[in-house]
Amino acid sequence: MTEPLIQLKGISKAFGNNVILDRVDLSIYPCEALSIIGPSGTGKSTILRIIAGLLAPDEGEVYIQGERRKGWVDDLADPIGIGMVFQNAALFDSLTVDENVGFLLYQHSKLPRRRIRQLVSEKLEMVGLPGIGNLYPAELSGGMRKRVSFARAIMANPEDPKASPEVLLYDEPTAGLDPIASTVIEDLIRDLQAAQGGCSTYVMVTHQQSTIRRTSDRIIFLYGGKIQWEGSVADSESTDHQAVQQFFSGNIDGPIQAFG
Structure with a gap:
């Protein structure tokens, strides 16, 4: 069996007295499209972070390509690159698209500006936004801002191959978008998985059913701090697991407590 790229072992996390994750085990495999679903406030975005x-985490260990992670944030020395696309795109309003997408290269590489602009143009082309490098985020639609954030997440430094992201983490990539814009983003996620210079492995948090069904190979259902169920999209349509059925149907009656 293929060795996992990333493993979470016994991960627990609490905020105050609220236990969000309770000894969670999770493996992520190369070229996998994994979606983490479940009710709001159950720790899905916490897992991504x-x-x-x-x-x-408060307890537990994270392994990257079999190596136990020993640092966090600025101390990380992971053997693979991990990029993240935040729910609200998290672009710098005062910077142009070019400066946003190429931010890390402008700040932390010795590449000439002309070369960085060329790399930015290539990534913008990949996400279907050629020629917008001189615009500011306020001049873009919500869907365009999402795609710019994708371009930033897959930006790599050609002088440092280890910095190229092998795994992308998507936090609610279609939240707040209309159905047509959501379809564009869903198609882009799959296109980037297959494209050279994209990212073949991703983990996504989403509530949107079209996004779950169109972009997932495997689904993890998280509730009560634990993984309660996992399977394929087809499995989710035929499962007799009551909480999964309730989640997809939107029924207020069931094991998931409804908050009004």
């Missing part, structure tokens, strides 16, 4: 190294 722990994988990205933005948040340290």
Whole structure:
């Protein structure tokens, strides 16, 4: 069996007295499209932040290509690159698209500006936004801002191959978008998985059913701090697991507590 790229072992996280994750085990495999679903407030985005190294767990260990992670945030020395696309795109309003996408290269590489602009143009072309490098985020639609954030997440430094992202983490990539814009983003996620210079492995948090069904190979259902169910999209349509059925149907009656 293929060795996992990333493993979470016994991961727990609490905020105050609220236990969000309770000894969670999770493996992520090469070229996998994994979606983490479940009700709001169950720790889905927390898992992404722990994988990205933005948040340290209270208990448990993270392994990257079999190596135990020993640092967090600025101390990370992971053997693979991990990029993250935030829910609100998280672009710098005062910077142009070019400066946003090429931010890390402008700040932390010795590449000439002309070369960075060329690399930015290539990434913008990949996400279907050629020729917009001189615009500011306020001049873009919500869907365009999402795609710019994708271009930034897959930006790599050609002088440092180890910095190229092998795994992308998507936090609600279609939240707040209309159905047509959501379809564009869903197609782009799959296109980037297959494209040279894209990223073949991704983990996504989403509530949107079209996004789950169109972009997932495997689904993890998280509730009560634990993984309660996992399977394929087809499995989710035929499962007799009551919480999964309730989640997809939107029924207020079931094991998932409804908050009004």
